[in-house]
Amino acid sequence: MTQTVTTSTRALESEGRSAAAAAAHESLEDYTLRFAPRSYRKWGVGVVATSALGGIAYLADFAIGANIGMSYGTVNALLGIAVAAVVIFVTGFPLAYYAARYNIDLDLITRGSGFGYYGSILTNIIFAVFTFIFFALEGSIMAQGLELGLGIPRWIGYAISSLLIIPLVVFGMNALAKLQVWTTPLWLLLMVVPLVYLIAAHPDSLGEFFAYRGAGPGGMDFASVMLAAGVCLSLMAQIAEQIDYLRFMPPKTAENSRAWWRAVILAGPGWVMFGALKQAIGLFIAVYLVARLDPGAAATANEPVHQFLGVYRDMMPPWLAMTLAVVLVVISQIKINVTNAYSGSLAWTNSFTRLTRRYPGRLVFVVVNVGIALALMEADMFSVLNTILGFYANCAMSWVVTVATDIGINKYLLKISPKVPEFRRGMLYAVNPVGFVSMILSAGLSIAVFFGAFGPGVQPYSPVVAVLVAFVATPLLAIATKGRYYLRRRDDGVGLAMFDADGNPSAETLRCHVTGLDFERPDMILSAVAGPDGEPQYISSLALATDRSGVHVLPAQR
Template identity: 75%
Template sequence: MSLDVESRSEPSPSEPPGTSTGSSPGAGAEAAAAGVAAGGARSAAKESLEDYTLRFAPRSYRQWGPGVVATSALGGIAYLADFSIGANIGMAHGTTNALLGILVAAVIIFVTGLPLAYYAARYNLDLDLITRGSGFGYYGSIITNVIFATFTFILFALEGSIMAQGLELGLGIPKPVGYAIATIIVIPLVIYGMKSLARVQVWTTPLWLVLMVIPVGYLVVSDPSSVGEFLDYRGENGQGPSFAAVMLAAGVCLSLIAQIAEQIDYLRFMPPKTAENRVAWWRAVILAGPGWVVFGAAKQITGLFITVYLIARLDPAASATANEPVHQFLGVYQHMMPGWLAMVLAVVLVVISQIKINVTNAYSGSLAWTNSFTRVTRTYPGRLVFVGVNLAIALTLMELNMFDFLNTVLSFYANCAMAWIVTVATDIVVNKHVLGLSPKVPEFRRGMLHNWNPVGLVSLGLSAGISIAMFFGAFGPGIAPFSPIFAVLIALVATPVTAIATRGRYYLRRTDDGIELPYTDADGNPSDELLTCHVTGLDFERPDMLRSNEPGPDGEVQYISSLALATDRTGRYVLPAQP
């Protein structure tokens, strides 16, 4: 299917429509500010590079079928950190505790990810836009954006470190140089957003699957006794079944709960859901949304399985590098083929996996940083600026050898990520559909939302704050392992309780956006009716638009896009709040 999209001409007036110069200094300043807003909005509307950073993905751009979107989204979970995570928690707590921890984490991630994936695919919004209207407010979701951006550069650093390990082992490239290569190699691929990413993910997935699945299958078939050894493994300390150990293992795995936000960065490009495509649509949403955790859990188990095999069959000293995926797959490949070919394929697998996930990390991180920066400063610097920012942070973490502190970093981060994801999921399921206190159709536009909503902020603050204090032993060492579970439980309770206490008053600043055209079509999908933004002169689809507070020259109604509002410093176009 073609990945080309309809191009729309951009006006090039000497002065943005809807602005005028006045004789007073104040009027001139307002006109200048309006001109800046128009210029920023036009920059953000350049589809080829900006990829709908600040707004919903319009139907005119969403030309992919459900299968292509799902395949692209699942390509982003090719990361090898799962193999390291499985190895680390297994070596620390034994197979039984690790398997139970992986299961606990997978269930929580799937259940919380399903409503988020549905809302993203149905309303074509990324998780930041969903978060705004699900308890956090227009500015409140900046906090969660920073949490997500942190996830992208942590995971980028982990994957870049794994690639550098492969380059050092296979080609003798020093790790510091390998870190730089792992960072630079993704830049050309991530520049053009979804167009480029879809091609990369679709074309590399078959080779990645062959390199990863066949060797492990061969190992199980050729040496069935390895399964029994795997199940009997008790870790470095000979630890038996333990609830605390299960929770510690689950805490590490739960750090990946924020992966749903990266899946959503693809799912927002799903085509409209209709009677004809509903089965394929739902299959794609479930598989590529919360379904990612099924593949992730399988990789964690596989990483532990290979690690146990290497330690038991080759050399107990192999535990020093058994958590490094390149050593894991090299050990398996060597049973199947000559050493030189095993080395080549191990390095190829590591490089392909790193590219597949890190183009997503760089892309998603750039969206999160850009969105937050623009809302705070009302200035749009361009998404590519923050591609560089995210990569610079990730490279710094790699050079600081973050890989050696994998368990600690992920366990700490899990508390923040769960507080955010569980709060939003609870708002969607409970506050929107059970209590009816939160608007069912997600709202993201400036002027429609309050700037801050205590529902999400209180829940996030309590959940993350208390669970992090527990993690660092504030309530005693016996309670510390259970911090992830407390993070989930606190968010589940605090979200509806705060909504009830505030009676849902802080969700919507307005219930009417001033446009008579319906927001959705007959199938319940966001409408594709076009309206012209009087500030930028560009056409936008109905869900992106609001009535402007500034009438036309003859008093007629004018419309303004969410892009123009996001970069407007004057506030002159924002409709007044409704009583």
């Protein structure tokens, strides 16, 4: 039932119109709060996949692999890496598919997968924390390289590695796609050549690698495997950054189906195959440096710049080795931290706007995210890396496993959760206990285990607790609530079909009566405010997100 706008709400409506217009500035805001329309998605599947994979150029994997290997030994570290990779791939697949098929980011997927319109703000914050933790980690690695290669004090290097990123993130996907495509060949060359050289020139280093026991007692130990896996599983939230690119995939058709699927799998959950390989390489190089060059190298063998510098020096003159090591570190840091800053700005902006109905602009939160990361760098988070990542992993796993379970079990097996993802205000309840409670329960219990609340014998198994609790609680709560909190409305009041003949989101457009702009069908909903002559008017999800008066929100349906 529609209504007319009263005088008392006109000021708020005008303010909301201005905020929505600002958010619609596509060149800067990059579809921060909404579905990515077909009119913008002009890239081929190869460009999108390459851009997404450019975001995993980070060197943190080398540090993670070295750290867990030096702590638990090669065998336990490799098994932990493998366990984490399997979990990340399985849980990441349904999320990547939904992002590419429906052209929405992970926050929008989360809203309709058990969390509700406001419930997903919590997971958005978890993701934002991921982006600045790893921004700080990569920035620390770059500062190490600048200090070693150019003699720049580390605290200045932290500032350089942070401030350098801000101008590169301003123009969103358009600029990031070009940067990632152009820099990937050189990055691959600089990363792969040292490994090939080591294996070819020192084949016996493989035996030393597998025999390495680290600081532990040695031998295969399940608790050590799980501790190693827990650190690696902190990277589970990386799928959200992959999705920030995958949402720009072109429509899936009969002609591009095979290429489309390859791109989605490779650049979606497939990122973890590259990540696991980098972790193993980081450990391999660290073992080589400690065993072959200098036992004292253990102090810096977990720092990627020292890892690659050590191998390069074995291959070429020292001046060239130093140059290439610094170049690799700088390229890698830029490739990943533009993604961290970009994705973090989307997450912060989305949460802030939903809570306040005010849109400050994505660039504000680029600066905020970079500022938090810089503070972490100056606090030397690199020295307590395993603890930070192990703790964070519990939150990331609880979120991602809950969403993946809702898609795989509740949507496709139990058919309780609506199969088509819903993200628009008014269509969803504020909070859905299915996902929200499951994630809180999973994260709370696994964090308690991580900090030893249930004794040291159970402590290494916090990743198992996080995964199992989320996997079991999500369908149980869906059954207990009978799915009643997924949709506040089932009819959005728009007569046009949501999807085209190929099952892709429709490209037909409607005029938003608040902003005066045209939006594609999946973004639109009937407004509760009728036109001057009582005719129906339509409003975009973007305008609804900044509607402080609430007059445009349709009533709930029973």
